[in-house]
Amino acid sequence: MKKTPNRISLAEAARRTGALMRHGDPVPGAAAEQPRLEDITECLFFSPGDGRIWLNDQRMVLMHSRSLGTLRRELIDALGLDRARGLLTRAGYASGARDAQLVRERWPDAELVPTFLAGTRLHALEGVVRVVPVAFEIDPDRGHYFGEFLWEHSMEDDEHIHAYGLGTEPACWMQTGYATGYVTGLMGQLVIFREVECRTTGSAQCRVIGRTADAWGDVSDDLRHLQTHDFPGHALVPTPPTAVLGSGALGGDADEPMVGVSSAFKAACHMLHRVAPTKAAVLFTGESGVGKEMFANMLHRISPRREQPFVAVNCAAVPETLIESELFGVERGAFTGASVARAGRFERAAGGTLFLDEIGTLSLTSQGKLLRALQQGEIERVGGTRTLKLDVRVIAATNVDLRAAVKAGQFREDLLYRLDVYPIHLPPLRERREDIPLLMSHFLQYYSRLHGRPVAGYAPRAVKMLLGYAFPGNIRELQNMVERGVISTEAGGVIDLPHLLRREQLDAGVLLSLSRTGVLRQAEPEAVAPPPAGTTPLLDRLAEPGEPGVRPAEIEQQLIAEAIERAKGNLSAAARLLGITRAKLAYRLQQAGQRPAAGSRQAAGSSAATSGRR
Numbered sequence: 001m002k003k004t005p006n007r008i009s010l011a012e013a014a015r016r017t018g019a020l021m022r023h024g025d026p027v028p029g030a031a032a033e034q035p036r037l038e039d040i041t042e043c044l045f046f047s048p049g050d051g052r053i054w055l056n057d058q059r060m061v062l063m064h065s066r067s068l069g070t071l072r073r074e075l076i077d078a079l080g081l082d083r084a085r086g087l088l089t090r091a092g093y094a095s096g097a098r099d100a101q102l103v104r105e106r107w108p109d110a111e112l113v114p115t116f117l118a119g120t121r122l123h124a125l126e127g128v129v130r131v132v133p134v135a136f137e138i139d140p141d142r143g144h145y146f147g148e149f150l151w152e153h154s155m156e157d158d159e160h161i162h163a164y165g166l167g168t169e170p171a172c173w174m175q176t177g178y179a180t181g182y183v184t185g186l187m188g189q190l191v192i193f194r195e196v197e198c199r200t201t202g203s204a205q206c207r208v209i210g211r212t213a214d215a216w217g218d219v220s221d222d223l224r225h226l227q228t229h230d231f232p233g234h235a236l237v238p239t240p241p242t243a244v245l246g247s248g249a250l251g252g253d254a255d256e257p258m259v260g261v262s263s264a265f266k267a268a269c270h271m272l273h274r275v276a277p278t279k280a281a282v283l284f285t286g287e288s289g290v291g292k293e294m295f296a297n298m299l300h301r302i303s304p305r306r307e308q309p310f311v312a313v314n315c316a317a318v319p320e321t322l323i324e325s326e327l328f329g330v331e332r333g334a335f336t337g338a339s340v341a342r343a344g345r346f347e348r349a350a351g352g353t354l355f356l357d358e359i360g361t362l363s364l365t366s367q368g369k370l371l372r373a374l375q376q377g378e379i380e381r382v383g384g385t386r387t388l389k390l391d392v393r394v395i396a397a398t399n400v401d402l403r404a405a406v407k408a409g410q411f412r413e414d415l416l417y418r419l420d421v422y423p424i425h426l427p428p429l430r431e432r433r434e435d436i437p438l439l440m441s442h443f444l445q446y447y448s449r450l451h452g453r454p455v456a457g458y459a460p461r462a463v464k465m466l467l468g469y470a471f472p473g474n475i476r477e478l479q480n481m482v483e484r485g486v487i488s489t490e491a492g493g494v495i496d497l498p499h500l501l502r503r504e505q506l507d508a509g510v511l512l513s514l515s516r517t518g519v520l521r522q523a524e525p526e527a528v529a530p531p532p533a534g535t536t537p538l539l540d541r542l543a544e545p546g547e548p549g550v551r552p553a554e555i556e557q558q559l560i561a562e563a564i565e566r567a568k569g570n571l572s573a574a575a576r577l578l579g580i581t582r583a584k585l586a587y588r589l590q591q592a593g594q595r596p597a598a599g600s601r602q603a604a605g606s607s608a609a610t611s612g613r614r
């Protein structure tokens with residue numbers, strides 16, 4: 001096999017991963033790059049004084065595997081094998097996605113191969129399984145991933161065999177979910193792992209294979225265990241090429257799948273299923289672009305009203321003078337220009353669902369008329385005298401705080417109580433980052449087919465930027481960026497940073513580099529800008545007369561000491577002042593041989609971490 005910087009052979013994978021996991025000794029060449037096993041181990045801190053364990057800045061739990069086995073058995077006995085498998089697979093996916101986030105943020109400049117192989121070391125460090133690579137290929141330029149691994153000492157196998165003995169189906173569900181979540185979280189494309197051999201079925205060892213979803217072909221059975229509910233059209237990959245494509249992931253199209261596996265997404269799905277069979281009014285809240293109309297549409301599709309109309313109206317898009325006739329209809333001759341009678345949105349939604357988006361933009365007058373319709377269950381057309389009794393389920397959505405609007409006198413409190421029977425909050429995309437790789441994969445394939453432009457995948461630096469970006473425009477912004485990338489890149493190529501960012505975001509002569517916060521702008525190396533007028537260069541201010549030069553290590557130690565003193569010994573607060581993680585601060589303290597003030601939280605954690613590494 002011809003080697004490239006983004007591709008690794010079987011022998012090289014075994015050399016890099018196996019040697020590091022067995023011995024922890026540096027391996028010459030690229031394998032010595034971070035994150036090595038010792039680098040990952042240094043992120044683990046024990047703080048028994050306050051009852052917490054940290055892996056970098058993520059809290060961990062040390063638990064008996066037999067206790068997890070008992071929980072696993074009760075889940076299987078209570079829910080059945082299939083539902084229990086889904087729960088455990090999704091839990092593993094969430095763990096893998098979080099570890100991928102840890103590696104991205106802790107080692108933002110690491111090379112591609114060590115970054116991917118770090119997941120095998122993390123899984124071993126966490127006491128779940130020892131991973132041995134058999135074959136490993138990654139080529140982002142072609143959107144290609146292939147990995148084959150052996151799993152030794154699988155905790156899941158031990159507990160499943162203890163509870164049920166040997167069976168006919170693989171049982172390493174959490175581990176499969178973890179591998180899927182970790183690699184998907186780094187690849188920016190959905191990568192599915194399948195366990196092809198398992199000790200639970202009588203094999204000598206467990207063997208797994210990972211490929212991108214499109215390389216596998218039919219992944220419906222794999223995705224079934226990653227989905228919280230079996231929604232109509234709910235999938236983690238786009239509809240087949242022969243299907244009719246929807247108008248977009250936020251447009252509420254009946255054919256558009258809902259994409260997500262994060263805990264926030266799953267919580268919203270659970271609430272959706274609970275309220276769907278009822279007649280209760282539902283209020284969706286959340287920032288613009290989080291998918292409120294899609295959730296409203298799905299609520300209708302899984303309710304008993306699914307065969308009746310779903311009518312949506314954006315209250316902000318209708319002028320105040322027309323909102324009454326738009327909602328309730330108009331009789332002929334009611335005003336100049338009303339030459340024919342026209343049914344309003346309430347009538348058109350009779351027997352079905354009426355979705356009122358951006359409800360907070362209605363005037364107080366319109367709010368009063370809407371309240372009467374909701375209270376009485378009846379309406380009158382503008383200019384009419386007949387009262388129409390209607391059975392309509394009303395779903396509303398807003399991106400503003402309606403309770404704050406009530407206090408400001410901008411929204412009726414009685415209308416709020418009428419709408420807010422069953423609130424469902426949809427968090428912003430930055431709070432459900434596990435969903436970003438799936439959305440990236442979905443939009444990539446969706447717009448590739450829609451525009452007839454085959455695209456292989458994303459460049460590594462584009463993946464890093466998207467996974468670290470704050471997305472103020474939420475899913476809609478991600479959707480637009482990917483569509484822009486599909487259109488901008490060459491057919492068969494990969495989406496890179498210039499394809500995602502608008503032209504006005506790229507200043508002339510600017511070099512783009514990445515940190516854990518996303519995109520950084522740097523001047524050309526040869527064009528060093530002079531300091532602003534009236535300021536003294538930092539180098540001149542720090543240099544002391546008669547000294548050979550500035551000592552960066554001393555400056556860092558002084559900054560750390562001052563931050564800890566200002567935070568009164570609280571290392572987490574001190575780390576925030578310095579703009580680094582708590583684990584990084586603890587590591588630098590240990591490297592410098594410093595001890596925090598007595599009573600600080602690091603005192604126990606640092607010594608425990610040090611003893612654990614000896």
